Amino acid sequence: MVAQKSVVTPQSEDFPRWYQDVLNKAELAENGPVRGTMVIRPYGYALWERMQAEVDQRIKAAGADNAYFPLFIPESYLHKESDHVEGFSPELAVVTMGGGRELAEPVVVRPTSETIINAYLSKWIQSHRDLPMLINQWANVVRWEMRPRIFLRTTEFLWQEGHTAHASQQSARTYAAKILHEVYRDFMEQVLAIPVLVGYKTAAERFPGAINSMCLEAMMRDTKALQMGTSHELGQSFATMFDITYLDAEGNQEHVWQTSWGVSSRMVGGLIMAHGDDRGMVVPPRLAPTQAVVVAVRSDANVVEACHSLATELHAKGVRVKVDDATDTGFGRRATNWELKGVPMRVEIGPRDLEQQQATVVSRIGTEKQAVGLGDVPAVLVRELDRAQQAILATATAWRDSKIVDVNNLSTAREAAQVGFARIPWQVLGTEGEAALAKDAISVRCLQRADGSLPQAMEEPDLMAICARSY
Amino acid sequence: MVAQKSVVTPQSEDFPRWYQDVLNKAELAENGPVRGTMVIRPYGYALWERMQAEVDQRIKAAGADNAYFPLFIPESYLHKESDHVEGFSPELAVVTMGGGRELAEPVVVRPTSETIINAYLSKWIQSHRDLPMLINQWANVVRWEMRPRIFLRTTEFLWQEGHTAHASQQSARTYAAKILHEVYRDFMEQVLAIPVLVGYKTAAERFPGAINSMCLEAMMRDTKALQMGTSHELGQSFATMFDITYLDAEGNQEHVWQTSWGVSSRMVGGLIMAHGDDRGMVVPPRLAPTQAVVVAVRSDANVVEACHSLATELHAKGVRVKVDDATDTGFGRRATNWELKGVPMRVEIGPRDLEQQQATVVSRIGTEKQAVGLGDVPAVLVRELDRAQQAILATATAWRDSKIVDVNNLSTAREAAQVGFARIPWQVLGTEGEAALAKDAISVRCLQRADGSLPQAMEEPDLMAICARSY
Numbered sequence: 001m002v003a004q005k006s007v008v009t010p011q012s013e014d015f016p017r018w019y020q021d022v023l024n025k026a027e028l029a030e031n032g033p034v035r036g037t038m039v040i041r042p043y044g045y046a047l048w049e050r051m052q053a054e055v056d057q058r059i060k061a062a063g064a065d066n067a068y069f070p071l072f073i074p075e076s077y078l079h080k081e082s083d084h085v086e087g088f089s090p091e092l093a094v095v096t097m098g099g100g101r102e103l104a105e106p107v108v109v110r111p112t113s114e115t116i117i118n119a120y121l122s123k124w125i126q127s128h129r130d131l132p133m134l135i136n137q138w139a140n141v142v143r144w145e146m147r148p149r150i151f152l153r154t155t156e157f158l159w160q161e162g163h164t165a166h167a168s169q170q171s172a173r174t175y176a177a178k179i180l181h182e183v184y185r186d187f188m189e190q191v192l193a194i195p196v197l198v199g200y201k202t203a204a205e206r207f208p209g210a211i212n213s214m215c216l217e218a219m220m221r222d223t224k225a226l227q228m229g230t231s232h233e234l235g236q237s238f239a240t241m242f243d244i245t246y247l248d249a250e251g252n253q254e255h256v257w258q259t260s261w262g263v264s265s266r267m268v269g270g271l272i273m274a275h276g277d278d279r280g281m282v283v284p285p286r287l288a289p290t291q292a293v294v295v296a297v298r299s300d301a302n303v304v305e306a307c308h309s310l311a312t313e314l315h316a317k318g319v320r321v322k323v324d325d326a327t328d329t330g331f332g333r334r335a336t337n338w339e340l341k342g343v344p345m346r347v348e349i350g351p352r353d354l355e356q357q358q359a360t361v362v363s364r365i366g367t368e369k370q371a372v373g374l375g376d377v378p379a380v381l382v383r384e385l386d387r388a389q390q391a392i393l394a395t396a397t398a399w400r401d402s403k404i405v406d407v408n409n410l411s412t413a414r415e416a417a418q419v420g421f422a423r424i425p426w427q428v429l430g431t432e433g434e435a436a437l438a439k440d441a442i443s444v445r446c447l448q449r450a451d452g453s454l455p456q457a458m459e460e461p462d463l464m465a466i467c468a469r470s471y
Numbered sequence: 472m473v474a475q476k477s478v479v480t481p482q483s484e485d486f487p488r489w490y491q492d493v494l495n496k497a498e499l500a501e502n503g504p505v506r507g508t509m510v511i512r513p514y515g516y517a518l519w520e521r522m523q524a525e526v527d528q529r530i531k532a533a534g535a536d537n538a539y540f541p542l543f544i545p546e547s548y549l550h551k552e553s554d555h556v557e558g559f560s561p562e563l564a565v566v567t568m569g570g571g572r573e574l575a576e577p578v579v580v581r582p583t584s585e586t587i588i589n590a591y592l593s594k595w596i597q598s599h600r601d602l603p604m605l606i607n608q609w610a611n612v613v614r615w616e617m618r619p620r621i622f623l624r625t626t627e628f629l630w631q632e633g634h635t636a637h638a639s640q641q642s643a644r645t646y647a648a649k650i651l652h653e654v655y656r657d658f659m660e661q662v663l664a665i666p667v668l669v670g671y672k673t674a675a676e677r678f679p680g681a682i683n684s685m686c687l688e689a690m691m692r693d694t695k696a697l698q699m700g701t702s703h704e705l706g707q708s709f710a711t712m713f714d715i716t717y718l719d720a721e722g723n724q725e726h727v728w729q730t731s732w733g734v735s736s737r738m739v740g741g742l743i744m745a746h747g748d749d750r751g752m753v754v755p756p757r758l759a760p761t762q763a764v765v766v767a768v769r770s771d772a773n774v775v776e777a778c779h780s781l782a783t784e785l786h787a788k789g790v791r792v793k794v795d796d797a798t799d800t801g802f803g804r805r806a807t808n809w810e811l812k813g814v815p816m817r818v819e820i821g822p823r824d825l826e827q828q829q830a831t832v833v834s835r836i837g838t839e840k841q842a843v844g845l846g847d848v849p850a851v852l853v854r855e856l857d858r859a860q861q862a863i864l865a866t867a868t869a870w871r872d873s874k875i876v877d878v879n880n881l882s883t884a885r886e887a888a889q890v891g892f893a894r895i896p897w898q899v900l901g902t903e904g905e906a907a908l909a910k911d912a913i914s915v916r917c918l919q920r921a922d923g924s925l926p927q928a929m930e931e932p933d934l935m936a937i938c939a940r941s942y
Contacts, residue, residue, distance in 0.1 A: 032541035032587070033548070034578050039591055042536035042606070049537060065513035066520060070503035071542075071580075071611055071627050072564075077504070093543075094568035095580065098626075099615030100561050107505050109542075109566065109580070116503075120510055129799070135513070140542055140611065144570030155569075156542050328600070 007336060010278045015222040022272055022280055026340045029150050029268075036148035036155030040265070043341060044151075046289035047268050048158065052138065054191050054287070055160060055263060058183040062175075064134035064162055069116050071140070072107040077115040080241040084114065087208020091143040093155075109142040114209060114234070114260055117163045118242040125256060128167055128248050132175065136162040151269030152226070152471045159264035165244060165256035172257035173212075173233055177454060179261045180214045180231040188228055192267070193284035193393035194218045194274045195400055196228055197421075197466055198454050199446025202434060207260075211235035212458060217445040217466065219400040220273035223420045225445045225468040228270055231261035269471075274396055281342030282364055284392045285385040290343050291320045292381055294359075295334060297350030299327035306349050310359065310377060317378045319385070339364060344388050345381055363388055365395075404466075410436060413467050417442045422467040429465045442467050478807060481749045486693040493743055493751055497811045500621050500739075507619035507626030511736070514812060515622075517760035518739050519629065523609065525662050525758070526631060526734060529654040535605035535633055540587050542611070543578040548586040551712040555585065558679020562614040564626075580613040585680060585705070585731055588634045589713040596727060599638055599719050603646065607633045622740030623697070623942045630735035636715060636727035643728035644683075644704055648925060650732045651685045651702040659699055663738070664755035664864035665689045665745045666871055667699055668892075668937055669925050670917025673905060678731075682706035683929060688916040688937065690871040691744035694891045696916045696939035699741055702732035740942075745867055752813030753835055755863045756856040761814050762791045763852055765830075766805060768821030770798035777820050781830065781848060788849045790856070810835060815859050816852055834859055836866075875937075881907060884938050888913045893938040900936045913938050 008021035023029055028044035031037070040048065056066075072095065078085045093109040096102060110116065117135060125133055138160045145155045162179060166172040180198060188194045201213035210232035217225050238244070239255040248254050275282035285291050292314060294307045304325045314321040324334055331348075338346055348360040348369075359377050361370045365388055372380050403420030407413045410433050416422035417437070426447050429437075434444050447463040449455055455463055479492035494500055499515035502508070511519065527537075543566065549556045564580040567573060581587065588606060596604055609631045616626045633650060637643040651669060659665045672684035681703035688696050709715070710726040719725050746753035756762050763785060765778045775796045785792040795805055802819075809817055819831040819840075830848050832841045836859055843851050874891030878884045881904050887893035888908070895904075897918050905915050918934040920926055926934055 030591075032543070033545050033590065034541060034543040037541035037543055039541065040539040042538045045538045046536075048539075065517075067513045067516045068511040068519075068629065070505060070508035070510065071613065072503070072505040072508055074504050090571050092568070092571075093566045095564045096567045097563070097565035097577075099617065100563070106568075119504065120501075142542065146570065158539065 006278050007340060008278065008280060011221055011276070018276070018278075019269075019273060022276055022340070023150055026281055026342070028272070031150065034155070036145040038150050038154045038156070043289075044268060047271065047283070047287070048265055050287050050289050051192075051267055052160075054187050055183065056138070058187055059136050059160065059162065059179075062134075062178060062183055064136040064164070066136050066138065068137055068139070069113050069120070071110055073110050073113075073116045075106050075108055077119065078108060080115060081209050081237055083237075084209035088112070088143070091145070093142045093144055110139070111141055111143045112260075112262075113137065113139070113141075113161055114163065114238055115242075118238045118244060118258070121163070121165050121256075122242045122244045125165055125244055125246050128246050131246060131256065132164055132166045132171060134162070134164045134175075136160055149269075149471070151272070152266055154265075157265050159262050161262040162260060164259045165239070166258070167246065167248065167254070167256065169235070169257045172259050176214060176231045176233050176259040176261060179259070180216065180229075180454065184216055184229045184231070184261075184263060188216060188218070189393065191284065191286045192271055192274075193286075193389060193396060194228070194270060195393065195397040197446055197448060197452065199448035199466065200455060200458055201230075202431070202444045202447060202465075204431070204434060205443065207232045209234060209237060210260075211237075214454065215446050217468075218270055218274055219403060219421060219468075220270070220471070221276060222273070223403050223468075225421065225466075225470040226266070226270045226273065227445070227470065228267060229261070229263035232259060234258040234260060275392060276342070279336075280340035282392060283342035283344060285344045285389045288342070288344050289320060290322045290341075291385055292345040292347060293322045293324050293338050293343050294347045294349065295331070295338070296323070296325040296327055297331050297348055297353070299325070300351055303349055303351055303354055306354055306374070310347065310349070310374065313378050314381060317382060319378070319381060345384055347377060347381070365391055413437065414440055414442060417467045417469060420468075421445070423464050424467060426463040426465045427461070429467070434465075437467055441469055443470055445470060477749055478811060479749065479751060482692055482747070489747070489749075490740075490744060493747055493811070494621055497752055497813070499743070502621065505626070507616040509621050509625050509627070514760075515739060518742065518754070518758070519736055521758050521760050522663075522738055523631075525658050526654065527609070529658055530607050530631065530633065530650075533605075533649060533654055535607040535635070537607050537609065539608055539610070540584050540591070542581055544581050544584075544587045546577050546579055548590065549579060551586060552680050552708055554708075555680035559583070559614070562616075564613045564615055581610070582612055582614045583731075583733075584608065584610070584612075584632055585634065585709055586713075589709045589715060589729075592634070592636050592727075593713045593715045596636055596715055596717050599717050602717060602727065603635055603637045603642060605633070605635045605646075607631055620740075620942070622743070623737055625736075628736050630733050632733040633731060635730045636710070637729070638717065638719065638725070638727065640704075640706070640728045643730050647685060647702045647704050647730040647732060650730070651687065651700075651925065655687055655700045655702070655732075655734060659687060659689070660864065662755065662757045663742055663745070664757075664860060664867060665699070665741060666864065666868040668917060668919060668923065670919030670937065671926060671929055672701075673902070673915045673918060673936075675902070675905060676914065678703045680705060680708060681731075682708075685925065686917050688939075689741055689745055690874060690892060690939075691741070691942070692747060693744070694874050694939075696892065696937075696941040697737070697741045697744065698916070698941065699738060700732070700734035703730060705729040705731060746863060747813070750807075751811035753863060754813035754815060756815045756860045759813070759815050760791060761793045761812075762856055763816040763818060764793045764795050764809050764814050765818045765820065766802070766809070767794070767796040767798055768802050768819055768824070770796070771822055774820055774822055774825055777825055777845070781818065781820070781845065784849050785852060788853060790849070790852060815856060818848060818852070836862055884908065885911055885913060888938045888940060891939070892916070894935050895938060897934040897936045898932070900938070905936075908938055912940055914941055916941060
């Protein structure tokens, strides 16, 4: 085999440059003109749209309703919760001019919507019959970013944020965990094919204003961690500040217990970095906007016709399919482009294939080409798509598990976290150890039980700390 | 019949108050804390989500791809097109502080995205093979609003904005008209059941920066006009300012021809005001997030069970259905609430219905109650939903047509536009007549051919001007 110059920088050579190359060459996204903002190109946005559809469906199944709250929040709202304002103040974008005049009270562009949503929950919630109140919003938010990186950390990003109010602490905690498991984890593992570790954030890493932050952490191909989503218990602090009370069945006025939870366009970055290889992206079939592309090898009319007719059949079978008959561009270059974009299956039809009434089927994650009779292609493709989905998750899981090392003191933790995740008893590490690791840019990603499950409370004994470098 | 106190102010008594009552009582939306912003509540947002889904599907069928561009635009971008900056400057929200510091260059919150999108089309378009480039974005935009009204005119609103680049003026014009007819008009008439007049805006009413604005205008129940959507030909002005050129097949460098087009959350206001009556909203079945509600008249276990089992059957038939078994609240009040929300069909089941194995079917637009055997409900409902869709459009069309009056001079135009739309030859009215009508808050909503079709060009003779008061 002749060594080919690859179209992207190899991961092993320079991972950040590999990521940047994939963003550019797969036409996913690029920098916006204002520092830290991004332009999401059609293919990148199609990935996000598919994520939205899958997450939205699960959020609705969990009983929450979508709504929409304003982008602009009076500055005074943020000051109502002290941890919250302290956490977000350094990142705010502030509008001081509106309609040609200086504003009497500046407004902030929402960095998150706890304050404005809770101001309304306070009006809408009166009785225990109104609880739980489960609201979700899909929106853009802004956090001024000093070290931006496309999809991973941008001044403006797209997300969903859920905000709920409950009659009891237990109901709030249970719902936050339900979202973590049934919405986020299920989506990430079953659709994105990304295995995630779940757990609690330490006090140092908690969301500003939360009493408890649950999270999902994934390992990228460079062994760094990416926080894929969070689900917070807010306790009663916002309820107290925004006076969100209800009349219980016994006629007492009580404050509600709350949660908030979100996943964002950062998941697109996670998708790229969790599965990508030196040929570009690998997109799992259940997520893929295009699951299969039927490529006309040459421009012969009967070849092009066969491609379209096969695509029609595949579409009827429920496969998200595209035809590539752009034969002005060489076949090799087109094949490389579909690989770059991570399209799961390629079906190639050339004049010789057609003569033999067959097509060549190539999986993005395989190396072999299969010759398949034209009539069998739909069945083969459906089977191969399913197989690819399972294989991508299995590969990512096995690889991640091989990079998690159990350690029992600070120095081995530090070492292990340079090339993977270090797992260490939280009682051994403690907040002092956590602070020590922070000097080497290593953080505790989450606290979880030894069996990997979510604790019932931070105070449980024998919790394990997962330590890693992170995005 | 005993006169009942209606839950909303009658339209004939005070139309703006009727609108406000419907917004509140049907729990659609309310004012945000920053002047001119709005909070869209779950039911209002569900209507918008259905609109998005239907419009998005048509946009994709028209060949455009979704993408996402930043909320923040450098102030200097807006200054590149002189009409554009003049049109939008008075409405801008300006961010002057970011990340705790004063910004070197202030950024504006997008009022529309022509400038930022065209800056990128300029990079992406190289050759005639890249054309047409068809981009759409779903986003929030901000235009500081001095006289806000929920859904109709708000400081922040939700919309889609399409931006396309073409090799020829004819291609751009044809595409702008395609969007007008195949996406917008089809959606408005077939889904919203709102008949629309199409035509060109006069020079006075044109989008800032366009050479030609096509529009869709609907009549509200108070006989005022609402602009439901627009599709603009931008000519080559943005292409020149942002240097968007392509190499044609002969090797010449040419500027592209462009379009932009949008519909917004204002359509929710249009939906309310086009069909609503003194009992609240009327939502056409094809749009309705809930097409039918199965109401348990009493809390008897077998009644509630029968409701759920019927709903399961209806769901299987593709009906978007909800069960109302909130029997804590009186039946009459619940029935009134579903009417307020405009849910097309109500199926009531009480103990006596159940004894006779029947249900009572009530259409939102009818007055009679039908007793229907339980087994026949699904078929009856599917038929009635279809019938209601047609009836709502037919009623709105007949009523609107009865309020369009042909006139032939300024004073009769002024008179007719007080109680409907006045149609007058554009040659008779002219820009002077247009300016005279403006003094009475009457505007030319559009110029169209006598047969109601879209002209090929503004210069066509015998165009008719539709004049009205408007939102």
